[in-house]
Amino acid sequence: MKFLHTSDWHLGRQFHNVSLLDDQKVVLNQITAYLQDNKVDAVVIAGDIYDRSVPPTAAIELMNQFVETVCGELGVPIILIPGNHDGAERLGFASKQMKGAGLHILSNFADMVTPVIISSDIGPVAFYGMPYNDPELVRHHFKQSVSSHDDAHKLLCDEIKTHFNAEHKNVLISHCFVDGAIESESERPLSIGGSDRVSHEHFVDFDYVALGHLHQPQKKGEEYIRYSGSLMKYSFSEQHQKKGMTLVEFDEQGFRSATHIDLVAPHQMRIIEGELDTIIEQGKTDPNNEDYLLVRLMDKHAILNPMDKLRAVYPNVLHLEKPGMLIGMEQEMASAKLARSETDMFRDFFLEAQNSELSEEQDKAISDIIKQLSQQ
Amino acid sequence: MKFLHTSDWHLGRQFHNVSLLDDQKVVLNQITAYLQDNKVDAVVIAGDIYDRSVPPTAAIELMNQFVETVCGELGVPIILIPGNHDGAERLGFASKQMKGAGLHILSNFADMVTPVIISSDIGPVAFYGMPYNDPELVRHHFKQSVSSHDDAHKLLCDEIKTHFNAEHKNVLISHCFVDGAIESESERPLSIGGSDRVSHEHFVDFDYVALGHLHQPQKKGEEYIRYSGSLMKYSFSEQHQKKGMTLVEFDEQGFRSATHIDLVAPHQMRIIEGELDTIIEQGKTDPNNEDYLLVRLMDKHAILNPMDKLRAVYPNVLHLEKPGMLIGMEQEMASAKLARSETDMFRDFFLEAQNSELSEEQDKAISDIIKQLSQQ
Incomplete structure (x- = not known):
């Protein structure tokens, strides 16, 4: 039975x-x-x-x-x-x-x-x-x-x-x-x-x-x-x-x-991880290029229309993640932040809070204080 | 067969x-x-x-x-x-x-x-x-x-x-x-x-x-x-x-x-037409008071909560029409309109259009013109 x-x-x-x-x-x-x-x-x-x-x-x-x-x-x-x-x-x-x-x-x-x-x-x-x-x-x-x-x-x-x-x-x-x-x-x-x-x-x-x-x-x-x-x-x-x-x-x-x-579905579901150029290169000879894909792009720089580029070789990319780009962006944001000094940031804050710029004496006083603090 | x-x-x-x-x-x-x-x-x-x-x-x-x-x-x-x-x-x-x-x-x-x-x-x-x-x-x-x-x-x-x-x-x-x-x-x-x-x-x-x-x-x-x-x-x-x-x-x-x-549904669908008091009186002895009703109220004056009053005797009033009240309202609106003279309405119009009131001479001139027109 x-x-x-x-x-x-x-x-x-x-x-x-x-x-x-x-x-x-x-x-x-x-x-x-x-x-x-x-x-x-x-x-x-x-x-x-x-x-x-x-x-x-x-x-x-x-x-x-x-x-x-x-x-x-x-x-x-x-x-x-x-x-x-x-x-x-x-x-x-x-x-x-x-x-x-x-x-x-x-x-x-x-x-x-x-x-x-x-x-x-x-x-x-x-x-x-x-x-x-x-x-x-x-x-x-x-x-x-x-x-x-x-x-x-x-x-x-x-x-x-x-x-x-x-x-x-x-x-x-x-x-x-x-x-x-x-x-x-x-x-x-x-x-x-x-x-x-x-x-x-x-x-x-x-x-x-x-x-x-x-x-x-x-x-x-x-x-x-x-x-x-x-x-x-x-x-x-x-x-x-x-x-x-x-x-x-x-x-x-x-x-x-x-x-x-x-039981084998005609489109498998797969995750592909890598840099755009590598993935596109590999897609050109991938016999299962019509699978349903989640692509994790590891590139660290911004890419114009990555989905269109990927779908030219993998037509069924259904979801795109960009963890690499996020890391790139975070680093950029962090370095952008560091490019502004503490004194610059205090000047911005004072302008915002008091609606007037620091006087020359005030500016010098703040610069001195920050200098002292950063030397401690 | x-x-x-x-x-x-x-x-x-x-x-x-x-x-x-x-x-x-x-x-x-x-x-x-x-x-x-x-x-x-x-x-x-x-x-x-x-x-x-x-x-x-x-x-x-x-x-x-x-x-x-x-x-x-x-x-x-x-x-x-x-x-x-x-x-x-x-x-x-x-x-x-x-x-x-x-x-x-x-x-x-x-x-x-x-x-x-x-x-x-x-x-x-x-x-x-x-x-x-x-x-x-x-x-x-x-x-x-x-x-x-x-x-x-x-x-x-x-x-x-x-x-x-x-x-x-x-x-x-x-x-x-x-x-x-x-x-x-x-x-x-x-x-x-x-x-x-x-x-x-x-x-x-x-x-x-x-x-x-x-x-x-x-x-x-x-x-x-x-x-x-x-x-x-x-x-x-x-x-x-x-x-x-x-x-x-x-x-x-x-x-x-x-x-x-x-085939007889337990609730019949009916239209009842009349004045509120008459309908409520008749509802008290209506053996089919649970029918699904459309009520057409013929009263000509406004009534507070007519639906609540009707549903006290006819619990399944599903729709209420007030053609009588509409006639009453139309008449009221018409008489309200007549209560204002043409001269009053022109004064309102002038105020609206020019943002200032008619001077005494202007007012007299308009009143004379309207009087002449209404006598033609």
Whole structure:
């Protein structure tokens, strides 16, 4: 029994005012190509399908194409939950009417305790989806004391476990921040000050836990408690992360293995650091010159239209930093300041404060005092 | 064979800053109650399900409940098209996955020529849904000369007719403005200057045409070419319209009858005209004092806080007009003007223009001239 675990697609996301939709389409096509070549029993998406609760029409159409290909043409069921970026009610419209066609959108607490049962060579596997919820919503719905994400997850996991069937293997799908796992810059915090962390201990009774929210692929606590990571890089600081999806395999005993399968966006996100001339020279032969770039110019002198010059060889420079120039400027400002003597500065101050210039005697007195002080 | 034809629900609409969602829910419950008591083969909604392409979450949830009751619990299929207020792509997400459960959202040209076939006691009936489209979209899609809504409808109807099956009765669902039909104030024009009108002649080959867009129930051209009208009143000028849905009956020959079935919103929309004291007196015993009201105050003198006084008896006064007071004010202004003589007004003008007062001689000269003129 095999299924794909993926998450954090953020369809419709903008990156430095560039739409990533075409890139996302290419990566989704890599997933459908994999499904065409390899038999899997289900595709799990652990939240943040869209980047916003009201996604742009083009993002909805892209998701619709994916669904039609995977559920419709390939006959592979999709099981998904809304994440903190998605609008659960909006995503959940007519979800009961979709189930028959293999599209399972688990968007509320009733859906959470009604697992999707996938029959397989190792018997039935139950997929429980925990839609993303603020602790307040959980407290309100279950009328129990819940003050943190950790409380909420404990309660929801206990609730789910009362529905366990001894004949089934159990998969949990959740969108949360497991304590101790590694953050990336492109995630939107669930709450402020660390109260969003949940213990992986709540999850140990499941055979596999398909997590979403954190954008770096990783396991936490156990081999079978995993983040697949995001569909692609969504910040320059993720330049060295390997994005992909996780192929999960079960045998009669339950979890057997989790394998990372690379997904490669057509434009990589990279940071290039150096002086303008060097970067331009290297760009002329760079085979990946269309990558999305953050350029850190280390030149110390001002440059006219550096963006235009860079884009002549690297058309997708999306952000420019000039730490070198800043250092240059600071030094210039510092030396400009030193060029004026303390006496000059006092003369300026006196003019400003008294609206008249120092008399000759006053000027001499001040000069003498400053001279004495600087000799001390 | 029977089906219900309804349209122009505008779920989520605001009326003078009041949400109509609770009222809409009551009316939708009247539809589901009818379906519980009476067997029909399908429910047709001819566009404008929502009031906006991005409807509020609560409107989506209301629609979801309706779908779950009708398709889910009652097992009656729903066939709908987007109108000019709906977002076709947004509404059409995963529509292929819903069909098996009896929810048919026909949101594009491919759906349009793939009729929903409903089997019935008189044989199969084909429902063709023509999603609302601007002429530009039709021209672009079919690469043919189309400059008006009429051109577009002719082309789309001809396109549909090539798919007719002689064994089937044929129903068309369309959202358009049939030439000669009666407008209401609450419709949003499809285009400016009358170019939105389409001839009913394109429709005569269908057995029934379920129209949406115009909010007044009416037939046009033939008994079987009909607007069901909107779910409820959406402007005060519709106060005398009877809102409802249309029950359509077919026999072996095709169209047999169309019957209007009343739908009654909990708050009616009414215009009350009169003087404040009279209206307040009548409100004390008005059994429908919670209706949504436009009040036209005919009093000719200024009244302090008339809205507060009215709402003490009519809590849902949503709009206040004071044509009486305007007449009073105009008269006052006119008499105020007359109280100043022409000589006074010239004195004001001279002061303004010359920044000095008239001398005694000047004043006398002007007074004499005005006296002479007024005696002519």
